[in-house]
Amino acid sequence: MRRHNWYLRLGCLLTAVMVMFSLVGCFWTPYDPSALSSTDRYAAPSLTHLFGCDSLGRDIFSRVMQGAGTTLSIAFAVLLLGGTAGLVIGALCGYVGGAADALVMRLCDAVAAFPSILLALVVLAVTGPGKRNVILALGVLFIPSFARLVRGEFLRQRELDYVKAARLAGVRELRIVFVHILPNTLPVLLSGVTIGFNNAVLAEASMSYLGIGVTPQDPSLGYMLSEAQGFLMRAPWYTGALAGTVILLVLGAGLIGEGIRARMGDGT
Amino acid sequence: MAELLSVSHLNSWYGRGKDRRQVLRDVSLTLEAGETLGIVGESGSGKSTLARCILGLERDIQGTIQVNTPHPQMVFQDPYGSLNPAKTVAWILEEPLRAAGLRDRGARQAKVREMLHLIGLEEEHLSRRPAQLSGGQRQRVAIGAALIQGSKLVILDEPVSALDVTLQAQILQLLADLRTELGLSCILISHDLTVVYQLCRRVAVMRSGVIVEQGDADDIYDRPQHPYTRELLAACLSE
Numbered sequence: 119m120r121r122h123n124w125y126l127r128l129g130c131l132l133t134a135v136m137v138m139f140s141l142v143g144c145f146w147t148p149y150d151p152s153a154l155s156s157t158d159r160y161a162a163p164s165l166t167h168l169f170g171c172d173s174l175g176r177d178i179f180s181r182v183m184q185g186a187g188t189t190l191s192i193a194f195a196v197l198l199l200g201g202t203a204g205l206v207i208g209a210l211c212g213y214v215g216g217a218a219d220a221l222v223m224r225l226c227d228a229v230a231a232f233p234s235i236l237l238a239l240v241v242l243a244v245t246g247p248g249k250r251n252v253i254l255a256l257g258v259l260f261i262p263s264f265a266r267l268v269r270g271e272f273l274r275q276r277e278l279d280y281v282k283a284a285r286l287a288g289v290r291e292l293r294i295v296f297v298h299i300l301p302n303t304l305p306v307l308l309s310g311v312t313i314g315f316n317n318a319v320l321a322e323a324s325m326s327y328l329g330i331g332v333t334p335q336d337p338s339l340g341y342m343l344s345e346a347q348g349f350l351m352r353a354p355w356y357t358g359a360l361a362g363t364v365i366l367l368v369l370g371a372g373l374i375g376e377g378i379r380a381r382m383g384d385g386t
Numbered sequence: 387m388a389e390l391l392s393v394s395h396l397n398s399w400y401g402r403g404k405d406r407r408q409v410l411r412d413v414s415l416t417l418e419a420g421e422t423l424g425i426v427g428e429s430g431s432g433k434s435t436l437a438r439c440i441l442g443l444e445r446d447i448q449g450t451i452q453v454n455t456p457h458p459q460m461v462f463q464d465p466y467g468s469l470n471p472a473k474t475v476a477w478i479l480e481e482p483l484r485a486a487g488l489r490d491r492g493a494r495q496a497k498v499r500e501m502l503h504l505i506g507l508e509e510e511h512l513s514r515r516p517a518q519l520s521g522g523q524r525q526r527v528a529i530g531a532a533l534i535q536g537s538k539l540v541i542l543d544e545p546v547s548a549l550d551v552t553l554q555a556q557i558l559q560l561l562a563d564l565r566t567e568l569g570l571s572c573i574l575i576s577h578d579l580t581v582v583y584q585l586c587r588r589v590a591v592m593r594s595g596v597i598v599e600q601g602d603a604d605d606i607y608d609r610p611q612h613p614y615t616r617e618l619l620a621a622c623l624s625e
Contacts, residue, residue: 288486
């Protein structure tokens with residue numbers, strides 16, 4: 119009997135709940151997240167307003183749902199962009215090796231030498247804020263770390279006999295890379311993706327908090343956090359609800375990553 | 387009979403610049419159709435490098451290698467590493483056929499079933515992955531995958547060294563059967579003289595990249611000429 123992998127189970131459960139919460143937030147919220155109400159200003163959490171109301175009387179629960187949706191969709195888009203490009207670059211570099219690999223990896227080193235959030239800040243200062251620019255900036259900056267991870271795995275796998283056997287059988291090189299080797303790197307990729315997801319959530323939150331991320335049209339958790347800190351003393355539940363949501367999002371993905379690593383360690 | 391393979395005055399090197407060192411020195415050998423040549427020697431003697439040269443996997447070589455048959459194949463030592471862990475047996479056996487350009491799925495599957503029967507496995511094994519097979523079963527799959535393209539020349543690099551003794555006998559028997567059934571020519575590489583003796587009529591003894599003795603298996607076993615061969619024989623008898 120295999121040991122129950124509680125990290126993985128708990129992580130999946132938590133992430134599923136958070137994703138559901140955010141997805142629903144994209145389409146439906148209990149109240150209109152931007153509806154003002156002068157009577158409900160700074161309302162404390164109650165049964166009508168679960169997380170209370172903010173300085174303009176907007177329902178915080180609805181706002182958190184909407185913000186989580188924005189944050190999550192940005193994180194997924196960043197992963198998709200950075201992950202796919204990193205995967206292709208890393209796979210080819212690792213498999214081909216040689217001068218091309220060295221060149222591309224030095225380029226990645228150059229990008230990775232800057233703290234990614236700082237670099238994203240610079241990029242956004244030039245391109246201006248907005249959801250699309252955040253995704254592009256973070257996505258491109260995430261490429262090196264993915265590429266490096268994937269490359270390492272391919273470097274290891276390409277020396278194995280099954281790859282040599284495929285080459286001897288005359289299998290085309292691209293097919294060897296993406297059909298033969300790629301499935302065997304999946305566990306490492308998945309755990310890398312969970313880390314990337316967390317970094318994306320935190321990076322987006324920090325950038326929007328600093329006011330150069332998303333625009334007020336599509337507020338994210340980080341953007342709301344910068345609003346909330348203005349009345350931290352009068353409505354601490356606003357900050358609390360936002361911070362809690364970010365923590366739960368990151369915790370869920372972190373647990374999944376930990377669970378995958380534990381399972382790989384078991385050798386199953 | 388026609389020569390299937392001839393290697394003459396082959397030299398090979400590893401590394402570059404200062405680290406470049408010679409691993410094969412003036413190696414010459416021939417293999418006739420239907421023959422099985424054994425190459426023995428301890429690890430590091432250059433046996434596997436010779437195999438890689440014949441398969442065209444080594445770059446830094448000098449001398450001539452003539453292979454008069456398409457797609458020579460290789461069976462690797464470790465059946466844990468030579469099968470793709472993410473794929474099923476059916477996929478692993480089918481892939482060389484896809485690579486060879488056989489488009490018809492039905493024809494591929496028919497060949498896979500035929501090969502499955504030849505290597506002594508059952509239909510139920512088709513859907514399994516390497517991790518769900520025993521070491522002997524894995525080596526059978528590896529042999530099947532190497533032979534399914536219809537190659538006439540196959541290099542067996544320590545094909546039974548990773549297996550325990552009873553399985554060794556079974557796999558060697560399977561190789562002997564396949565050889566007659568499919569008309570194969572083989573090069574069997576091993577450090578184990580008893581394994582080589584079971585399958586080969588002709589043997590080459592290698593040491594430090596040089597073939598020190600080559601000839602009829604019985605002659606070499608009964609009247610070894612080179613001191614190194616005597617050493618190998620003594621080591622193998624004392625086991």
